[in-house]
Ligand SMILES: *[C@@H]1O[C@H](CO)[C@@H](O)[C@H](O)[C@H]1NC(C)=O
Ligand SMILES: *[C@@H]1O[C@H](CO)[C@@H](O)[C@H](O)[C@H]1NC(C)=O
């Protein structure tokens with residue numbers, strides 16, 4: 001391009017800069033703009049993972065070679081309300097609050113989160129600029145047929161979304177939404193809280209739940225999954241502990257047989273440390289902010305420093321800590 005042809009735009013640029021300088025010289029130097037999402041975190045991750053070895057008898061915190069997160073272009077997530085952004089694999093609604101509803105997202109559709117902001121896997125994807133396909137859904141169990149309260153064998157049961165239906169939806173449309181390049185795609189899976197809850201109401205079959213869990217992990221591998229991250233439940237229960245031991249053992253075989261990289265993050269370690277001594281993390285006041293899942297009326301004044309927002313569901317800042325803790329396990333527990 002000749003210097004002559006660039007002269008005119010350059011002059012325009014200079015004169016508009018002068019205009020901007022005049023405008024800016026009359027306003028404060030550090031304006032405060034309204035922010036859709038304030039990512040400043042007033043909390044600290046005041047705990048280190050407890051890394052274990054691949055030969056561990058039981059589940060332990062480990063990373064057996066998951067792709068570096070900065071090369072993860074896509075994250076595919078399965079789970080329950082602790083992982084759901086209400087999008088069901090599709091495009092999420094931004095985490096807007098519609099008081100008195102406590103669930104960030106849509107006012108009128110189920111496109112909502114059980115939190116007051118981004119949930120952990122969204123923060124993880126946002127941190128590394130990855131596309132998120134989130135199939136997690138509130139109340140989800142592993143397999144409806146495993147529990148008397150959800151199995152269609154029981155005439156009075158009420159089936160829920162389960163790992164089976166989440167995986168089916170993904171197998172049906174995932175490849176349309178993304179190329180799912182195996183060496184740039186991370187799969188995350190978190191189930192167990194609702195299985196324990198349903199089991200406690202009317203019994204069921206943990207062996208069936210386990211078999212379905214690993215059948216789905218096998219199908220994901222057949223579909224191309226090479227990097228699988230498991231979140232262990234935030235509370236210990238004898239049944240879910242055994243389930244997690246068996247899943248860990250299966251994934252050790254997946255590593256040997258299929259070369260599948262896996263990581264295990266034990267949320268119980270994080271949440272036990274918080275419950276035992278919340279102050280070093282920066283938590284203050286009530287551990288749970290709201291009195292119900294349906295309204296913010298009667299809630300606390302300071303959700304930024306509460307562990308839970310809705311009873312049994314992390315605040316957005318706790319979700320951010322879960323994101324940081326997940327990253328810490330991936331960074332520090334490599335074997
Ligand atoms: C963002 O959050 C931090 C920590 O809670 C707070 O100190 C700051 O004032 C907030 N900024 C805005 C613009 O809301
Ligand atoms: C492994 O888990 C089982 C079941 O929870 C438990 O009984 C056993 O003590 C654990 N073993 C170790 C070495 O922690």
Ligand SMILES: *[C@@H]1O[C@H](CO)[C@@H](O)[C@H](O)[C@H]1NC(C)=O
Nearest residue numbers: 148149154155156157158202
């Ligand atoms: C069916 O489920 C209900 C709870 O939804 C439970 O109370 C009942 O025991 C179950 N019946 C059988 C036969 O499992």
Ligand SMILES: *[C@@H]1O[C@H](CO)[C@@H](O)[C@H](O)[C@H]1NC(C)=O
Nearest residue numbers: 088110137161162165166169
């Ligand atoms: C979300 O997906 C599940 C399948 O995992 C389906 O059963 C459920 O109806 C969907 N919910 C909405 C609101 O689309």
Ligand SMILES: *[C@@H]1O[C@H](CO)[C@@H](O)[C@H](O)[C@H]1NC(C)=O
Nearest residue numbers: 145146147148202203204205
């Ligand atoms: C519940 O499920 C178990 C295992 O599927 C079954 O043996 C039992 O009869 C069912 N009903 C009740 C009421 O527990």
Ligand SMILES: *[C@@H]1O[C@H](CO)[C@@H](O)[C@H](O)[C@H]1NC(C)=O
Nearest residue numbers: 218219221222253254257258
């Ligand atoms: C290995 O991958 C195949 C699919 O390619 C799957 O069916 C099988 O369950 C996997 N085995 C293990 C132990 O993960």
Ligand SMILES: *[C@@H]1O[C@H](CO)[C@@H](O)[C@H](O)[C@H]1NC(C)=O
Nearest residue numbers: 284285286290291298300301
């Ligand atoms: C805790 O919550 C209750 C209502 O659920 C409220 O009365 C109390 O003031 C709260 N305490 C703190 C320290 O926020």
